[in-house]
Amino acid sequence: MKKMRKIALPLAIFALGIGSAYASTASDKTESAIQNGFRYDPMAPVGEECVETTNSCSTEFNDEICTYTDSSGQHNLFDQGCVNVLFKIP
Structure with missing residues (x-):
C-alpha cells in the first residue's frame, strides 16, 4: 500500500x-481569436485607409466572412492593418 x-x-x-x-x-x-474588425476605405488619407469598426470578428476560419454595412454598401472586415480577412463569430 x-x-x-x-x-x-x-x-x-x-x-x-x-x-x-x-x-x-x-x-x-x-x-x-476575437477582435474588432477593420474596413478598408480607399477614399481616406494615405496611412489612414484601415478604419476600425465596432463589429467583433474571429481570426479562426469560418465559412462566413465578417462584414460591415454602411451607407456606401457592405464591406469585408480585416485584421488591424487590413491584411487578413476576418470571419463571423460562430
Whole structure:
C-alpha cells in the first residue's frame, strides 16, 4: 500500500498540472481569436485607409466572412492593418 501511494500521488499531481496548463492555454487562444474588425476605405488619407469598426470578428476560419454595412454598401472586415480577412463569430 505504501508503494502504491508513493507512485500514485506524484502521478495524480502531474496529471492535475498537465490538465490545468492545457485548460488555461485553450482559454487564452479563444480570447485572442476575437477582435474588432477593420474596413478598408480607399477614399481616406494615405496611412489612414484601415478604419476600425465596432463589429467583433474571429481570426479562426469560418465559412462566413465578417462584414460591415454602411451607407456606401457592405464591406469585408480585416485584421488591424487590413491584411487578413476576418470571419463571423460562430
